Amino acid sequence: MAAEATDAAGTTAARTAPTASNALNIATWQYPQNIKRSFQNIARIHPTIKVSRGDGPIVKLHLAEEKLGKLEVAKASITDPALTVRGVMHATNTDAVLVMHNGRVLWEKYNNTMTSLTDHLLMSVSKTLVGSVAGALCDAGLLDVECPVDSYVPALARSGYAGARVRDLLDMRSGIKFSEEYLDPTAEVRLMEEAIGWAPARGAIGPIGMYEFLLTLQAKGPHGGPFEYRSCETDALGWVLESAGGAPMQELLSKYIWSKIGAQQDLVMGVDQFGTGMFDGGFNACLRDLARFGHMYVNGGRALTGKQVLSEDWVAQTLSADPLLAQAFAQSPGDNMMPGGRYRNQIWFPNPATNAAVALGIHGQMIYMDPATKMVAVKLSSWPLPQDASKLFPTIRAFEAVSAYLATK
Numbered sequence: 506m507a508a509e510a511t512d513a514a515g516t517t518a519a520r521t522a523p524t525a526s527n528a529l530n531i532a533t534w535q536y537p538q539n540i541k542r543s544f545q546n547i548a549r550i551h552p553t554i555k556v557s558r559g560d561g562p563i564v565k566l567h568l569a570e571e572k573l574g575k576l577e578v579a580k581a582s583i584t585d586p587a588l589t590v591r592g593v594m595h596a597t598n599t600d601a602v603l604v605m606h607n608g609r610v611l612w613e614k615y616n617n618t619m620t621s622l623t624d625h626l627l628m629s630v631s632k633t634l635v636g637s638v639a640g641a642l643c644d645a646g647l648l649d650v651e652c653p654v655d656s657y658v659p660a661l662a663r664s665g666y667a668g669a670r671v672r673d674l675l676d677m678r679s680g681i682k683f684s685e686e687y688l689d690p691t692a693e694v695r696l697m698e699e700a701i702g703w704a705p706a707r708g709a710i711g712p713i714g715m716y717e718f719l720l721t722l723q724a725k726g727p728h729g730g731p732f733e734y735r736s737c738e739t740d741a742l743g744w745v746l747e748s749a750g751g752a753p754m755q756e757l758l759s760k761y762i763w764s765k766i767g768a769q770q771d772l773v774m775g776v777d778q779f780g781t782g783m784f785d786g787g788f789n790a791c792l793r794d795l796a797r798f799g800h801m802y803v804n805g806g807r808a809l810t811g812k813q814v815l816s817e818d819w820v821a822q823t824l825s826a827d828p829l830l831a832q833a834f835a836q837s838p839g840d841n842m843m844p845g846g847r848y849r850n851q852i853w854f855p856n857p858a859t860n861a862a863v864a865l866g867i868h869g870q871m872i873y874m875d876p877a878t879k880m881v882a883v884k885l886s887s888w889p890l891p892q893d894a895s896k897l898f899p900t901i902r903a904f905e906a907v908s909a910y911l912a913t914k
Contacts, residue, residue, distance in 0.1 A: 532705050537889035540868055541600070541617050544626040544887055547775060547789050551703055554780065556772035556788075557759040564767025564809040566793055569609040576910055578903045593903040594884070597896040598869055600625060601792045601885045604904075606878070606911050608800065608809050613792070617887065624773050624789040625885040628866025631788035632739045634758060634772075634798070636851025638746050639675060640819040641761035648749040650675060654741060657748040660716075665724035666741055673728045674742040675850050678833055680726035683735040687867065687891040693722070694736055701777035715740055715781045731836035732848050736785035739851060743784035754782045766801065766808040768794045786866065792883055795872055799881035802852075802862055802874040823850045824876060826860060842894060859905055867891040873904040878911045880904075 527539065534543040534550050543550060574591030594602050594614070601619045604612040619625065627634075642648035648657075650672040655662035657671070665681045673679040684692035690707070698704035700711060700718035712718040719741055743754055750757045755774055763772050772794070775787025790798075801808055802823070806815035830847040845857040853863045864872040869886025882904045888896055 541887040556755045558768040559764025563769045571611040573612045590903045593899045605796045605881045627788045628786045630864040630866040630870045632851040633864035644816045657745045664720045669728040674738045680724045682725035715777045732833045739785040765812045765814045766797045767810040795883045799872045803876045803879045875908045
């Protein structure tokens with residue numbers, strides 16, 4: 506559902522899963538043995554809404570194949586095994602992977618019934634899509650990130666979000682109390698699934714629907730403090746964006762982003778029982794369209810269509826190595842295992858040495874975007890565990906190896 510660099514925390518215990526639970530439904534879809542199938546069939550399990558690609562032409566991706574799989578991946582320690590890029594992909598439950606450089610596809614592979622047409626659950630890569638809508642609304646003069654969230658959604662004044670700025674949501678620096686412990690059934694991240702009907706309700710029925718659930722959240726500290734990864738931030742942000750933009754998310758995302766990148770397919774958004782988007786982790790897309798989307802961030806906001814989708818200013822401030830963000834990241838109450846990293850506008854920056862932007866989702870979803878080399882790499886996966894450092898960090902290092910190689914071309 507949500508994904509972050511607590512994706513980096515490396516849990517070792519799986520969610521309890523009865524062995525005879527291979528049917529896909531709201532109770533079983535996240536069982537380790539079902540991830541491969543469920544992530545490619547979300548519309549069969551949960552309610553969804555289409556985000557239109559518009560009526561513009563599809564941007565064709567040209568193939569210029571390179572032998573990237575044999576590249577060696579840097580070892581994190583002397584005890585790490587020597588791996589190639591292909592070896593990392595093989596060892597990390599890869600459903601599909603694509604590397605694009607200057608708009609040309611250099612490497613594209615599919616596994617586990619995936620094809621170029623298959624929609625795959627993005628988990629928290631979804632957050633970067635929503636953050637991009639925020640950028641587009643700022644560019645259009647419809648959103649001010651320094652304004653309090655309750656100036657856009659007055660109902661949020663009755664919650665722990667009272668007084669938080671839109672900027673606090675974008676950078677996950679509110680003071681809201683929300684646990685992202687995926688393997689704890691009592692954590693808010695799991696209670697939210699129950700509230701929106703994406704998991705069976707246990708015991709007494711609590712809040713129903715995404716927005717009612719958000720109103721129950723309370724603050725545990727001041728807003729604008731340390732970075733702490735919380736999926737609810739993106740859901741509250743989505744509510745603010747719908748108010749600022751005067752339309753539901755599926756219309757905003759289509760109008761400002763998806764219809765401008767030359768996508769080959771509609772985006773699919775998972776929703777709650779009232780049709781409200783599951784903004785923090787419910788989007789589904791095909792591999793190539795994610796590459797088309799990621800190209801904006803390595804090309805100053807300009808899509809492969811030639812359209813300026815996000816302003817150069819928004820992309821530049823997203824990519825800027827702001828020391829205050831690094832400080833807030835370092836003060837995080839959790840160990841993100843990314844020393845010197847930062848988080849900005851719903852995007853991770855795990856390695857200050859490369860400054861690559863990374864959209865992350867649990868169970869191994871990733872868009873790696875390096876403006877220095879104009880490389881975009883997309884990986885869709887089906888890790889049995891939500892978080893696994895032994896899979897996350899080798900994947901990042903593999904894409905760093907590819908980018909370093911392309912820098913010499």
